[in-house]
Amino acid sequence: MNFLRSASSLALRPSSHILTRRAALPATSFAVRHLSDSTKKTIEDAITQNKLVVFMKGTPQAPQCGFSRAVMQILTVQGVDMDGALKSFNILADEDLRNGIKEYSSWPTIPQVYINGEFVGGCDIMLNMHQSGDLEKLLLKEGLIEPEAEESPRA
């Protein structure tokens, strides 16, 4: 999947009009440098050491936003081990992380899902991939869910 690979390189090459705006505006949002070295390390350690990381509002047990809740519901329906396989960060409890992850992913909204170190997307993309079957394929490939016996002759 090409777009999974392209996420990190895109983050380094913002389009020219964003660059212009960065220069022109005061520090108010994700487009401006919030990302400290320590926050960057927290993010990089999290996404390299865990197959599935979700940056969300609230916790998997008590999401504080409908979009974060929807992502938890999708992962639950897919059969992900929500206690063992999922690493989540409550960005409401960490302002540095909240701003840092937006800049790191070059993506202005929360939740954000990382699988095997790659930015997969937010709620809309997770929902689209869930409906198309692409999410199941990806989760299977990364060993985050077990194949269902009747649907997978190779199992």
Place this chain on the structure above:
Amino acid sequence: MASQQEGPLTTSIRTTLTELLKPEALEIINDSAKHAHHSAMRGVDSKETHFRVNIVSEAFAGKSTMQRHRLIYGALNKDFEAGLHALSLNTKTPTEVAKASEA
């Protein structure tokens, strides 16, 4: 409830996306009232924070969902700085819409 009159952020989003994508269809739905209670919105008075956008444009042809969303997020950077908080995007090409209605 969202007022009938379009707010400045809605107008800004509409103008930007119309120029960028020359859409065949563009629907912007203000969902802010549904999210006004949630914790991240504490202290925020704006009535324009959460939107759903349904957009049909030939400009999406050959692009993944991720690329389509990045295109829009990049263009709306100034609106995120102005208080836009969440966008739920439905991005289709005219061909995809035609296919979906056949099915």
